[in-house]
Amino acid sequence: MIKAAVPSVLRLIGIRYCGSMSGVSLQLSPDRCLFDEPLRLRVSGLSPGQDVSLQTALTDEGGEIFSSLGRYRAGSSGELDLTRSPALEGGSFTGIEPDGPLWALEPRTPLRRLVKKNVQSPIQLRFSLYQDHEPPGPLLASAAQERSFMGEGVTRVPVREGTVRGSLFLPPGLGPFPAIIDLYGTGGGLMEHRASLLASRGFLTMALAYFDYDDLPNNLGGLHLNYFREAVELLMHHPKVNKQGIGVIGLSKGADLAITMASFLPEIKAVVSVSGCNANSFAPIPCDGFVLPCLGFNAEKIKFTEAGEFDFSESMDDPMDPAFEESLIPAERSSAAFLLLSGLDDKNWPSASYSKQLVARLTEHKKDVEAYYYPGAGHLLEPPYFPLCKASNHKLLGMPMLWGGQLRGHAKAQEDVWKKIQTFFSQHLKHNTMQSHL
Template sequence: MLSLLHRTLSRAPRYSRAMTGVSLHVSPGCCLFDDPLRLQVRGLSPGQDVSLRTALSDEAGELFTSVGRYRADSSGELELSRSPALEGGSYTGVEPEGPLWSLEPRTPLRRLLKKDVQSPYQLCFSLYQAHDPPGALLAAAAQERRFMGEGVTRVPLREGRLRGSLFLPPGPGPFPGVIEVQGTGGGLLDYKASLLANRGFATLALAYYNYEDLPKGMKEFHLEYFEEAVNYMLQHPQVKGPGVGLLGHSKGGDLVLSMASFLKGIAATVVVNGSVANVVAVLHYKDITLLPIAADMKKIKQSQPGVFDISDVLCNPLEEANRKSLIPVGRADCKFLFIVAGDDRNWKSDFYAQTACQLLAEEGKEKPEVVLYPRAGHYIEPPHFPLCKASVHKLAGHVVTWGGETKAHALAQVDSWQRTQAFFHKHLNQRKVMESKL
């Protein structure tokens, strides 16, 4: 009974009513991080100007904030789903999730990440009188945004050489299985995997370097390690076969392309701003070696004082001198979805996706699905993560721009997240998985 009461209260709207009689409602009081935001204000004077401040502190104590400027309607009410934000704030127009995706860090060059998915983020909403400067506090409310929903389990993976986190949805299963591979940051980031598990996928966030007893650097990788992960998932009683899905971003994108090209048991692969060439580290598989694509550091450009653009640094993998880095995507027999940012300033994601299409066409394979978001940047995340405009690139050693326009990037994240889930649901229930040519 107490458990039922707790669940009921956690889903109820959270609100506060100040001495002024103004009430601020946020619903539900507890939800998943990628859920929509519903916020309403009651008790204002008709046409009253107010400022809505949203605040979130990350695990390191960094404060992210946004401000929306609003004017109450003739009934003295505001509702983010229909009330437009006015000029001068962090966002404008009717933007129900604007308070979330427009969050900016107090300290420059910080990116919002979630390292402990078992603890939620607490969002604080404060409503103030007037715009510039804001006046007295009228009302406040809080919302808890979780990465693991009710019934989702997280299993730390230490099976043989494998390291990572396996997330299982609630219920008896089995479930469609996905392996998620992150970029060059190293360690273990499993927030995407946890969010996918909430949507019905048994998801393995696979660490591959700089985590526990894994290699500390990015000198060379062996695809046999990733093959172990595929076999682990296919043999797991809670994973529905006969194939698994792959999700990779940035460096993780070229790794999942290599997995799809060489390994058995892959049914569907989603590449988010990935490279069609092997990047940074030598990749081995049996008697095959893919060299890292060459880079011309002279092509680094300064986009603004102290911030660099590295998008032209990598050489063309189609040129003869660089063919040994080109991933033989034409060997793959799975379905592909390429998520591409048109303003990716890390590298030429659009060119790489089109090259992958060409390589598959040359082998008579089905044309992949390619979705281009013209004004999105490199870090396409799940919904509501704010745009990271620039930060220190771990390998380049510079502050680099990642590209993207705030609102367009936010819309790309919502759409691509929905497409990714629909793609996996569609293709991970197939009855036949083609074997690789090895």
């Protein structure tokens, strides 16, 4: 009777329990969580020293399967605890890596990037434990976990006001909340996964599209500062927004747009640049009474890897070259605080060098700036547990683009980056006037 009651008791406290005819159980804690929460997985009922293989898998919205494999050996009590049990050689990762089954996921098809388009539905993860290592034997136990992008009470509101296109994610409660605009790069369209997770952590966040979405221009040629000004004004007039200032976060091209916004729009009080550039890139931007020129690239310096991937890392013009210095973003005009985050294995462009150049400029003008550089991290620094994407097909270019990154270094960087982003925005945007949304 006591043994039979165990599964229901575990479920009551948020642990997914899986029994099996073999007597082996796989327990996940919790069985439903946000995508950025750590994994807690334990196995009991094994024989002491028994070899097992843990396969983790998910199927994305396009039907692509991402999977990882961890090889383990049970302890003397017949249990595995991923916070203490090391993964052995021969799998997707090694060592004590409790979250390894997540960040080591790889697509079955090369050049596929895990992208979550519909953030209102969770990702379903499947965990399967097999006997032995090579080859894996019979299935011993299995379990599933839901990882969501919208926390309880978070709401999504499509934005189609004036010329502004995007989505607004509102935390539960009355507010006022610190507000953030979220921008992605030259892939275009609307990316919502980071914005929805930020809203789940208490920040009212607008995922802002700026080309190739809805009725926006289908290329970067239509950029104008007034579009981003209109988005800021829309947020500032929202009844749940803390009016003391707006934050903006951008990745890649989105990062230099974020810095540009802060340079010309005084409402911006906090900027996060992820893998960004200190110059306006790829397309000129009409600003207040003048046009900010763009940094270009030298096609002769573009390289291709043996796998045929587009290596753009050395082709960009040098923003410190006097010939291109007019494209430098005048960030010293801004009163905002800046957080710059870069991977040292960025193969898209030299974001760490760009960051150091911007730090020098901002420091010279006594601006509030902090910067961090991550060994082994590539260009696509996403929220924690997104699998590394070293290369993928670029939507705008129509060819495979090299992004860089080493598996473990990139994963650890994403965890630290996510903590620093939240701490930074909390420090510079949250004020005593904000009511708790909890």
